[in-house]
Amino acid sequence: MKHKIFPFIFIFFLNFSIYSQENFEFLGFLTIRDTTLVSYRLNLTLKGKKVSGFSVTNIGGPHETKSYVSGNYYPENNTLKFQEFGIEYTKSDVETYDFCFVHFSGKVSSLEKEDIIQGQFVGRYEDGFACIDGELNVKSIDKIYKKAVKTDKKIQKLKSVPDSVKAKASLTKTIDERRLNMLKANEKTSIFTKSKHIVLRVVDVGKEDGDQISIYLDDAVLLKNKEVTNKSYTLSVNLEKPITTLKIVAQNEGTIAPNTAKLEVEIDNRVIELMSNLKEGEQTSLSFHKIKE
Numbered sequence: 001m002k003h004k005i006f007p008f009i010f011i012f013f014l015n016f017s018i019y020s021q022e023n024f025e026f027l028g029f030l031t032i033r034d035t036t037l038v039s040y041r042l043n044l045t046l047k048g049k050k051v052s053g054f055s056v057t058n059i060g061g062p063h064e065t066k067s068y069v070s071g072n073y074y075p076e077n078n079t080l081k082f083q084e085f086g087i088e089y090t091k092s093d094v095e096t097y098d099f100c101f102v103h104f105s106g107k108v109s110s111l112e113k114e115d116i117i118q119g120q121f122v123g124r125y126e127d128g129f130a131c132i133d134g135e136l137n138v139k140s141i142d143k144i145y146k147k148a149v150k151t152d153k154k155i156q157k158l159k160s161v162p163d164s165v166k167a168k169a170s171l172t173k174t175i176d177e178r179r180l181n182m183l184k185a186n187e188k189t190s191i192f193t194k195s196k197h198i199v200l201r202v203v204d205v206g207k208e209d210g211d212q213i214s215i216y217l218d219d220a221v222l223l224k225n226k227e228v229t230n231k232s233y234t235l236s237v238n239l240e241k242p243i244t245t246l247k248i249v250a251q252n253e254g255t256i257a258p259n260t261a262k263l264e265v266e267i268d269n270r271v272i273e274l275m276s277n278l279k280e281g282e283q284t285s286l287s288f289h290k291i292k293e
Helices: 002-019 141-157 164-167 171-178
Strands: 022-032 035-046 052-058 063-075 079-090 101-105 116-124 132-139 188-193 199-202 212-219 220-227 235-237 242-250 259-267 270-278 283-290
Touching: 002 035, 002 270, 022 141, 035 132, 052 079, 063 132, 116 164, 116 188, 132 141, 132 164, 141 171, 188 259, 199 212, 212 259, 220 235, 259 283
Parallel strands: 188 283
Antiparallel strands: 022 035, 022 132, 035 052, 052 063, 063 079, 079 101, 079 188, 101 116, 116 132, 199 235, 199 259, 212 220, 212 242, 242 283, 259 270
């Protein structure tokens, strides 16, 4: 029996090494024209030599855009290559804005151990024509977070800093917010899809405080004065037109301002997580653009 166990163990670990995957998250910026800094988040999944994931550009800004990423990592010469393609969502005006995708190729000491990815990138439009080139500088978000925790603790211990400032000063909170797609007032987020319908879930992931929202489907009432609770509320929405718009309106701010609700959009076999952050009477919108197949 013993000699039969070893082949089994070998096959198990061989399969594990082939199918296991590692996830890496980086945060930093793109430098364009040597002076302009654009915030940049990069999430990579490594499976074998294949790299996949997503990037978020201009985090929290008026042109925040989430793109898909694919590429390869070659451990034999420590080379990482990836390129952005396609768009999951954007806050830019899709009618007037041309999207420039990052194409990166550079050396890293080891992707598994690397704290920093740095190097030149070239920009390409979807049709392959050149756009804007620049430099990529991102660092492991885990390392950034650990330093932020230490800094926050030091700030809280400083007697020279007023308590009112300490209550608002939190680097870790800032990093956490950079990981969320925050929906701001009077903002339109465009989402691209091949699907004919979506599933929308609304939930309060924090303390229930009586926040109420209304949701409109192309100006028709879909949900009116709905209180957001820790129990998820689900809506199914058909996308019958080339562009379908959902408008979210904050009816109040509950007992803890502002009005916050987590929105989960299930679409094209993926889930897009969004977080509204609105004052009473403010609104934000999601526009779903049908992609021609």
